[in-house]
Structure formats: structure tokens, C-alpha cells
Amino acid sequence: MWLGRSANAVSGTPGLVRQRQAGGTGHRGCRYHLLDRELLKRARLHVERAIKEKKIFTVQGPYPIIRSLLRARGWVERKFPSVGRVGSRPEQHHGTQEKQLQEEEGSDGAEQGEPAEEEQWDEDPDGIHNLMSRLVQDQMPYFIWTNRCSAVDCRLLRQDQVVNHYAGVGAFTTKEGLCLNLRNLPWFDQADPDTFFPRCYRLGAADERQAFIEDFCLTAARSLLKVALERTGDVLVGTEQPPKSGEGPAGLGPPLSPQLVEEALQVCEQHLGSLGHQDIDGDPPPCRTDWDRFLRDYYRVIHEGAGLALSRAQQDRCRALLQRLAGRLPQLGMEGNHNVWILKPGAKSRGRGIVCTARLEEVLQLAGDCAAPLTRADKWVVQKYVERPLLIFGTKFDVRQWFLVTDWNPLTIWFYRESYLRFCSRSFSLRRLDPARHLCNVSIQKQCRPIRGRHPQLPPDQTWSCQQLQAYLAQVGQADAWHQIMVPGMKAAVVGALRSAQDLVGSRKGSFELYGADFIFGEDFQPWLLEINASPTMAPSSAVTSRLCAGVQRDTLRVVIDRRDNPTCPTGAFELIYKEVAVPVPLYVGLNLTVKGCSLRKPQPAHRRSLGKPPAAVAGTPQPPGAAPAWAGTQHLDPVALPAAAEPHRREKAHSSSQRDTEEL
Incomplete structure (x- = not known):
């Protein structure tokens, strides 16, 4: 060096x-x-x-x-x-x-x-x-x-x-890497990623693109059943969604055939059977659903307000089926009934290139599957949009949460107690999917102007501290939600994401890294992990971020520098939330395996062995005392163990071979 x-x-x-x-x-x-x-x-x-x-x-x-x-x-x-x-x-x-x-x-x-x-x-x-x-x-x-x-x-x-x-952190700091590796979490931890990460697909992989198309259709069928119950006034507990301003008409168009609801029931019942592995022993029933026609009718119901004809028997079946699906699908409540998905470039930040859409053909076209030659589908991911987020004064927000990794073996994670909220500049609405209402990135909201009629208690700089959020929760009667539901959920999501990618990150003892995770919360206060950013921005965009960004940098140096010389020194707002037992690293891990040993010489026939030997003593010639027989230098390989039935044959063959050697001598 x-x-x-x-x-x-x-x-x-x-x-x-x-x-x-x-x-x-x-x-x-x-x-x-x-x-x-x-x-x-x-x-x-x-x-x-x-x-x-x-x-x-x-x-x-x-x-x-x-x-x-x-x-x-x-x-x-x-x-x-x-x-x-x-x-x-x-x-x-x-x-x-x-x-x-x-x-x-x-x-x-x-x-x-x-x-x-x-x-x-x-x-x-x-x-x-x-x-x-x-x-x-x-x-x-x-x-x-x-x-x-x-x-x-x-x-x-x-x-x-x-x-x-650290090297290799793209396994969880890119949208594509996080989408791929979180599926392996059950191999490392007893945790289900579907409980904190909205389901996500890489459109560049043919099998995942097909899986997304199937998921979109199944979500449409479930959404149709929810809408059918809501319009009859019978809402399933845990999936209710009060209508918001600007959501559009509900059932004002001409009613569609009851066969549409029957098709949705059959599709959901078949899906429930597959979730319970009831289709393993028998052949699954053929799906005769014409999805192109089904989606056209579904769009008419959801986006155009077409009516639904629902019998009493179908209403009971819808309620029972959705209750059973709620026990199998952790994301049934947050997915709503508009079937909105968010399309993201696989390796970009600050909200660049992100689009929200509620139509299947638009997703495939925007991702380059249909008629977008300037885009690359292999770099796009599509993720289920959280349609029922926690709103503050009717406005969507997300939370930037910092955490620090000081070692990958043993995995050591520090969680920062401070965080900040980023608000959208316009009121939330699923009828308008523009970035001003749905993307909370600071760089996106700077380009949007707040509309008139915005709630006066919303911050003009679009940011809150987590203390301001806790004060708001106390005002609405949910003072314990932050410490009992939201923070523990964020910690579990961070640990799960890192454990799923732990084997892919280069572990170096002299390194550390600060990350910024973005979370959104559902109406039940459960956190949903959106993405994890390496090198989170420290540029102050408001009075809140100016104070917090300076604090997290100060406390980071306390952990990585001051604590090396004094393990009992204060670490500021960082708290150690996870440290596993160190795992011995083998000297070499790779695919090129080598077997060491010596080769075995094949035994030569008797007449060839005699050619390479010294002349044998003539019969009757006296041998020197203590001299070894002429055949003593010949090495025989130990016979391989054979079954008991083959043992007499082996002995007979060995005895005849010994007689031949003696006769030659």
C-alpha cells in the first residue's frame, strides 16, 4: 500500500x-x-x-x-x-x-x-x-x-x-433488488413480506410479467365483490372504505348482468382453493373467464359507475368469501377496490419516472410491453398501490426513516428515533392519479403548486417532524399508535429487508452505511415499506429537515467514530435494534469445487506383468535366506466390498488368479 x-x-x-x-x-x-x-x-x-x-x-x-x-x-x-x-x-x-x-x-x-x-x-x-x-x-x-x-x-x-x-447494497436499495430478494425472507426469518411490502413484480422477467397480469385480474375480481357489497350497504368489516370527495358516481349507470358477479365469485373461490393447496391432488377446473370482456365490464363499474345486479344469495356468498380471503391475504384491506398500481423505474430515485395507473393495458404499454419503444421493460417494476393510506387532513404523506448498519457479520442495525413526514401538495383522490396527489417526494412536490382550499393546518413547506405527527394522533384519539404499531412495524420491516439481502452484500469490517427508508401507513396504522435509499439526501429543504439532517449526521459520527474508543459513549438518537450472532465465514465460497487425490493404476494382465519383471528363479534353485518371493513386489488393490451373495464368487476368482500367478513363477 x-x-x-x-x-x-x-x-x-x-x-x-x-x-x-x-x-x-x-x-x-x-x-x-x-x-x-x-x-x-x-x-x-x-x-x-x-x-x-x-x-x-x-x-x-x-x-x-x-x-x-x-x-x-x-x-x-x-x-x-x-x-x-x-x-x-x-x-x-x-x-x-x-x-x-x-x-x-x-x-x-x-x-x-x-x-x-x-x-x-x-x-x-x-x-x-x-x-x-x-x-x-x-x-x-x-x-x-x-x-x-x-x-x-x-x-x-x-x-x-x-x-x-458497502458493496452490493443494490440488492435492497434498488426497487428491482428489493422486489426480488424480499421473496426469500421466509428462508431467513419467520416473517411474511406481504405483511409490510406491497406485492411487486419485475416486468422484465416473462414469468413475473405473467404473474402480474394474473394478479391484476384476481384483484379486479375481488374489487368487484367489494364494490357489490358496498353498493348494497353491506360492507365487510376490515375492508370498508368511506367514499371521499371526487371519487365519482356509484351505481348510477345501467346495471350489468348478474353473470359478472357470478364470474367474480367463481374466480375468487378457485383462487381461495389454490391458496389452501386444495388443487394439489386433483386437476384444477378450467378457467373459462374471458378476461378482456371481464376487465371491460369491471372498468365500467369502477370508473364509469355502471350498476350491478346482485341477488341475496350472491350477497351472502360475497361476504363469506371475502372473510375467508381476508385470512389468507394480508393485503386485502389496503388494496382497495380501484385496482391502482404504481409503475417505477427499477433503479432511479426522487420519484423520477413513476406513474400511477388503474388499467392493465396502460401498465404494459408504459413498461414497453406494447408500444413504447423508448422504454426498457427489464428495468421496470410494478407494485400494488396502497389505496387506503392514512391521511392527515385529507392529504397523503410518507415518512423518511433513517437507519445505520455498522456490520453485516454479525448484522448490526441502528434505528434512528427521529424521522420526518413529506406531504403531497393536493388532496388525495383515486379518481385523479397525478403526482401532486400521490407522490410525496420533495423534488416532485416542488414542481406542484398547492390548490386553493388546502387545509390551513397543513405545513406550507410540506414537512412535519414525527413529534408533530404524534401530536396529531393524540388529537384524533390515537396517541399510542406511533409507539405501539407504527415504530415496531418499521423496525421489523427494516430488519426483514436487510436479512433477506444479507448474503449478497459485501461485508467489510471497516465500513458502515446510513440508509433512508420510505414508509406509508394504512388506515390501520400498519407501515408499508416503499423503498430503501442509499446515500439519503442531507440537503435541508425545510426547517424540520435542516434540524434533523444535522442531527443524524452528528449521531452517525458518534456511533462509528466515538464509540470505537469509548463503547459507553452516548449515541444520540440511534438505538441498537438488531445484532445477530457472528457466523464463521469459510475461507473460500464458490462454485469451482476441486477434488484432490492420486490416480489408481489399472491392473495389467498376467503376461504383461511378467515382461516387466526380472527373470524368475528356476524351480529348484536355492533362494538366499530371508529373500522375498519373486511376486512379493506386485501390489494388489484391496477389493471393493461386495454384497454377501457375490462373496463366494469373489473368493473363487481370487483363488484361481493366485494359482495362475504361482504357475507362472
């Missing part, structure tokens, strides 16, 4: 000092000269102490809080002229920060519209930090904080270097 020269080997006078010496004359020039010499002396002493204590750091990205906190701890920054790949040599860097920040996959980066310039935050009035940075340009940094995992080549890092990223 290349360590470079020490700070004492730096020769010459820094450019700032030389410039002032050349430009100053007389008493005034001497004053500048003495001032700069004193500054240089202090800088050298500080740098020597930092090198001895291994307190050299580098920060890439808009993180002025991290830089300020490290300087307060006595660390010296080694600056780079541009963002690039961090190894042990300073000359290995390229690219521009802004472009890499915008194109980073699976991370927030900086919100669009936020200033990404660091210089305006860098408080260095006397220039001593800039001077010390020049003195440590050839030193190796022991703490590296970047906004991109690809900026660090972990293969070039030493064990005593700390970096804020």
Missing part, C-alpha cells in the same frame, strides 16, 4: 505565503510575513498530530456538517479537486460531482433544486483548513465519506480505513 511522504517532508512555502511575501514590502509586508509564518507553524503542528493519531479524512459531496464535525474532533481534511474513485493514490479521480450526483442509482443524492456547492458552507475564515489540506495531500485518509459507493475501491483500502459504503 502506497503511503506517500509525511507532512514534514513538504518543502517550500505554500502558494498563499509566497504570494503575500512577494506582494508585501516594508512594515506591512513584514506583518503579513510573520502572520503567515505563525499560521503555517500552527498548521504544521496540527497536521503532525493528526498524522500520528490517524485523523486524516476526505469528504466527497455536499456534506458540510460531516466536515465541520470531523474538524472539531481534530481531524484534517485531504481535499480532492474533483470527485473520483478513492483508492490509496490521490491522482486516481475523474468526473464531475454534479453529473455523478444526478445519475447515481438507488440513492437520493441531492434533491433537485438544492445547492450542491460546498464552498458556501465551508467556514474557513483564516484559511488554515485549506493550508492543512495542502500539507496532507500525499497522506492516506483514514475516514472516507462519499455520496456514491462506486467512488470507493474497497480492494485498495487498508483495514484501518473507514468508509461509509
Whole structure:
């Protein structure tokens, strides 16, 4: 590993000092000269102490809080002229920060519209930090904080270097990776991902695309039964959804044939049988449903208000069937009855490219399956939209929750007690699927203007702290929901997501990483995990985020730096929620297996063996005392164990072979 020269080997006078010496004359020039010499002396002493204590750091990205906190701890920054790949040599860097920040996959980066310039935050009035940075340009940094995992080549890092990223985290920080790996959670934990993660499909995989089409049709059939019960005034407990303003007409059109409800009943009964594995022993009944016609009629009922003719017997069957399905499908309540799905690019952040739709053909077209040649279906995921979210003053919101991983073996997770809410700028409505009502990302809502009539208690900057949410819950009589339902549910979802991808992440003892999880809550206060972001944004967009982002950065350094020297030091708002037992890692894990051993020589026929032997003694010739027989050098392989029935045959064959050898001798 290349360590470079020490700070004492730096020769010459820094450019700032030389410039002032050349430009100053007389008493005034001497004053500048003495001032700069004193500054240089202090800088050298500080740098020597930092090198001895291994307190050299580098920060890439808009993180002025991290830089300020490290300087307060006595660390010296080694600056780079541009963002690039961090190894042990300073000359290995390229690219521009802004472009890499915008194109980073699976991370927030900086919100669009936020200033990404660091210089305006860098408080260095006397220039001593800039001077010390020049003195440590050839030193190796022991703490590296970047906004991109690809900026660090972990293969070039030493064990005593700390970096804020792990390799392979795309297994849960991309929408495609989270969708794929959460299905393996039952292999690692006794948890069902369907209880906290809306069902999701990768449209690039042919089998998953077909599974989504089947799921869309089954959801339409269940939704039709719910609507049929609601319009008769008989609502199933746990699936009721009070009508909201702007939801459209209900049953004002001409009634459709009762056969439509009968088809939905048959489809749901068959699905319930498959959920109970009743179709294993027998052949499943053929499905004669014309789904194209069924979906057209379903759209007429849901979106156009067509009526439904429902008999009393069908009403009883609907109620009983939905109750049985509720015991098998954890997402039956939150899925609503509009069959809305959300289409997301597999590896983008900040709400870019996300579309909500309630029609199957639109999903397939937008994903490139039908007539969208400019899109790639292999990078899209489609997820069931939470149609019955918890609303505040009729407006949708989500929660940004931070958590910290300091080790992957044993898996060690720290949960941050503080979080913040992000509101939409317009009232929630399933009749209007525009981003202003359904996407809570700050970068999306900045482009939307609040409409008139917005509730006056909603924040103008679209953000709340979790304390404000708790106060609201207390006002509506749900004071215990936060600590008893919402927070425990978020913790369980975070642990489940990480455990499902644990084997895919590169475990390095000198690394840590801060993540930002986005949650939405149902009407029953149950949390639903939407996504997990690497490098969550620390750019303040409001007074709430300005305070919380500074706090989470401060407490992160407490956990990863201060706690190494003092395990009993305070960790701020971070609490340790999970630490498993360490699992011994084998020396090598791979698919190339090798079997070691020696080859066995095939026994040669008797006449060939005699050709390679020395001449045998003539019969009757006296042998020297103690001499071994002529055939003693021949090695015979031990016979393989045979069944008892074959044992006499083996002995007879061995006896005849021995007689032949004796006759030759």
C-alpha cells in the first residue's frame, strides 16, 4: 500500500505565503510575513498530530456538517479537486460531482433544486483548513465519506480505513433488488413480506410479467365483490372504505348482468382453493373467464359507475368469501377496490419516472410491453398501490426513516428515533392519479403548486417532524399508535429487508452505511415499506429537515467514530435494534469445487506383468535366506466390498488368479 511522504517532508512555502511575501514590502509586508509564518507553524503542528493519531479524512459531496464535525474532533481534511474513485493514490479521480450526483442509482443524492456547492458552507475564515489540506495531500485518509459507493475501491483500502459504503447494497436499495430478494425472507426469518411490502413484480422477467397480469385480474375480481357489497350497504368489516370527495358516481349507470358477479365469485373461490393447496391432488377446473370482456365490464363499474345486479344469495356468498380471503391475504384491506398500481423505474430515485395507473393495458404499454419503444421493460417494476393510506387532513404523506448498519457479520442495525413526514401538495383522490396527489417526494412536490382550499393546518413547506405527527394522533384519539404499531412495524420491516439481502452484500469490517427508508401507513396504522435509499439526501429543504439532517449526521459520527474508543459513549438518537450472532465465514465460497487425490493404476494382465519383471528363479534353485518371493513386489488393490451373495464368487476368482500367478513363477 502506497503511503506517500509525511507532512514534514513538504518543502517550500505554500502558494498563499509566497504570494503575500512577494506582494508585501516594508512594515506591512513584514506583518503579513510573520502572520503567515505563525499560521503555517500552527498548521504544521496540527497536521503532525493528526498524522500520528490517524485523523486524516476526505469528504466527497455536499456534506458540510460531516466536515465541520470531523474538524472539531481534530481531524484534517485531504481535499480532492474533483470527485473520483478513492483508492490509496490521490491522482486516481475523474468526473464531475454534479453529473455523478444526478445519475447515481438507488440513492437520493441531492434533491433537485438544492445547492450542491460546498464552498458556501465551508467556514474557513483564516484559511488554515485549506493550508492543512495542502500539507496532507500525499497522506492516506483514514475516514472516507462519499455520496456514491462506486467512488470507493474497497480492494485498495487498508483495514484501518473507514468508509461509509458497502458493496452490493443494490440488492435492497434498488426497487428491482428489493422486489426480488424480499421473496426469500421466509428462508431467513419467520416473517411474511406481504405483511409490510406491497406485492411487486419485475416486468422484465416473462414469468413475473405473467404473474402480474394474473394478479391484476384476481384483484379486479375481488374489487368487484367489494364494490357489490358496498353498493348494497353491506360492507365487510376490515375492508370498508368511506367514499371521499371526487371519487365519482356509484351505481348510477345501467346495471350489468348478474353473470359478472357470478364470474367474480367463481374466480375468487378457485383462487381461495389454490391458496389452501386444495388443487394439489386433483386437476384444477378450467378457467373459462374471458378476461378482456371481464376487465371491460369491471372498468365500467369502477370508473364509469355502471350498476350491478346482485341477488341475496350472491350477497351472502360475497361476504363469506371475502372473510375467508381476508385470512389468507394480508393485503386485502389496503388494496382497495380501484385496482391502482404504481409503475417505477427499477433503479432511479426522487420519484423520477413513476406513474400511477388503474388499467392493465396502460401498465404494459408504459413498461414497453406494447408500444413504447423508448422504454426498457427489464428495468421496470410494478407494485400494488396502497389505496387506503392514512391521511392527515385529507392529504397523503410518507415518512423518511433513517437507519445505520455498522456490520453485516454479525448484522448490526441502528434505528434512528427521529424521522420526518413529506406531504403531497393536493388532496388525495383515486379518481385523479397525478403526482401532486400521490407522490410525496420533495423534488416532485416542488414542481406542484398547492390548490386553493388546502387545509390551513397543513405545513406550507410540506414537512412535519414525527413529534408533530404524534401530536396529531393524540388529537384524533390515537396517541399510542406511533409507539405501539407504527415504530415496531418499521423496525421489523427494516430488519426483514436487510436479512433477506444479507448474503449478497459485501461485508467489510471497516465500513458502515446510513440508509433512508420510505414508509406509508394504512388506515390501520400498519407501515408499508416503499423503498430503501442509499446515500439519503442531507440537503435541508425545510426547517424540520435542516434540524434533523444535522442531527443524524452528528449521531452517525458518534456511533462509528466515538464509540470505537469509548463503547459507553452516548449515541444520540440511534438505538441498537438488531445484532445477530457472528457466523464463521469459510475461507473460500464458490462454485469451482476441486477434488484432490492420486490416480489408481489399472491392473495389467498376467503376461504383461511378467515382461516387466526380472527373470524368475528356476524351480529348484536355492533362494538366499530371508529373500522375498519373486511376486512379493506386485501390489494388489484391496477389493471393493461386495454384497454377501457375490462373496463366494469373489473368493473363487481370487483363488484361481493366485494359482495362475504361482504357475507362472
